[in-house]
Amino acid sequence: MTDLFAALRARVLHTLQQVLPDLTEEAASRVEVSPARDPAHGDMATNAAMVTAKAARRKPAEIAAALADALRAAPEIAEATPAGPGFVNLRLRPDALRAVLPAILRAGEAYGDGSAGAGQKVNVEYVSANPTGPMHIGHCRGAVVGDALANLLAKAGYAVTKEYYINDAGAQVTALAWAAYWRYLQAIGTPLTEDEYANTVPGGLQYRGDYLVPVGNELAARHGAALASATKTAAPPDVWLATVRDHTIAAMMRSVREDLAALGVVQDVFTSERGLVETGAADTLIERLRGDGLIYEGVLEPPKGKTPDDWEPRPQTLFRATRFGDDVDRPLRKSDGSNTYFANDIAYHADKVERGFTLLIDVLGADHGGYVSRLKAAVAAVSHGTTALEAVLCQIVHVVRGGVPVRMSKRAGSYVTLRDLIDEVGKDAVRFTMLTRKADAQMEFDLDAVIAQTRDNPVFYVQYAHARCRSVLRAAAEMLGAAAIADAALAEVGLESLTAEPELAVIRRLSVWPRTVEGAALAREPHRIAFFLYDLAADFHMLWNRGKDDAALRFLQPDRREETLARLVLVAATATVIRSGLAVMGAAPVEEMR
């Protein structure tokens, strides 16, 4: 019994069946036991009477009254009161409420682990930035949201794989190779100026940032002048392209992994788009879908209202996405015969399906919103409906400093890199702050506020609460000895002295943790963890400050050992749950503030 709300829900359902013998399973499934919004109402409330009234053809208030009467007989319930339009408010016996504390100490950070995921194999794909340069702030939110969501799902009982899809097959990678080749020519002493070189590059010289200088130097060190013409001007691509491209992609991915590691993100699987292309996976898949009657040659209608200037009707290889709810059928081959990005992406998602995942979650930027419906159609088609795809869309982050927007020029080298951001505000602050908004809402990231060490910075507020817990426990170890305050020892302590409202408020909050984990996981909303931690920290700071007005209310009372130990149980449990929550966020708990 580590989830008090699950236990009480079971109690309510059991009792409800006595009141309403004909209770349907459907109605029962809608019964909730939730935290009371107002402590004056009690500890918990249930909507049981309201959600069952219609089927039972009885008035909610009538059921609520009967249910409350029956619940009062339950051993863990002190009060059960019908209220409002049909709620039943519950107040637990104090010992039943306090029982969560030893349960937390015994479970440690595993407290809150759930089984809602039922071991389902889920693949969370996130970041998946093109390997064409250092990661910048635009990539950051997806990285943090995806990583925290994966942690959250794992805690809720899913079997999670964290994955990165390397987009290393498109035209932009060829452009990257041209840019790296320029740095290579420089390294071996080319006579070409940058502009002269740019004129020889199809599509012009992109990626002019100097982060490719080391790559050029490495190529020169490894290959000498072998990749260039005798006059050290641009040689035909077939001489060097594959070599330079592969080396550069590898270098960029090393940099991406380093940046992600600095953010605390370590993914389990990296899948290469090029790998899928080279094994012909996409072509194989297209033929398979053709066998299912889902591929045809056809001509699409032009988009209504806004027709591109160069639009002309053209027969294309199309996937019947409309059969799976998409708006239009989607092209799989470009006019030059090569596969579209979408074609490769179908193959990639089919690969995930074949690896046994029954739930795929793609964390995408909001600019991919229009892409989701065709992906869902593709996953439905290749998995024959056995696998679901969900998209978590991350809206754009506006970086400001003191209310003034930080310009993020696309001009190479002058944008704000992820590494710059981490160096300035720290990994934990970046992660926590990125999770203080719903992913699908635009957010403002104020560098000044994130550095500030005050209450308006949730990271410090939460970490300060943890540091205070640890501070008390260190002082307690001095006073009582380390053995007396070990978790195992504290789990046996009598807790009758914990009766004050601020103490009960913290206990109530701690009891909500498993329910919070489950709710956030099912909704795919890791930001709820951040808000829970903030609220828990607020409850704890409030409790702490009682000791300021009245020294008798401080945690450590030298001449009252039993009472002190009981309070230490509360402190240790609070610290444990904060650590548990920070682990989901991917932020480190701190022992002391500096």
Place this chain on the structure above:
RNA sequence: GCGCCCGUAGCUCAAUUGGAUAGAGCACCAGACUACGGAUCUGGGGGUUAGGAGUUCGAAUCUUCUCGGGCGCGCCA
């Protein structure tokens, strides 16, 4: 023109996924430190949830319309 996301206190954001009197922080006003770390805490003012209509025991949340903002719209990734 069509599709998706969004609109909540002056500002930045919540709201237990349809629940009770819509809550926090910042800012503003008034208070609390011989400290288990005051980087904290207590109190106050501030709202027609963009607007209208509907669904029901009950709506910020669901439906619909209007207004406003963001993103996307065949052979980019």
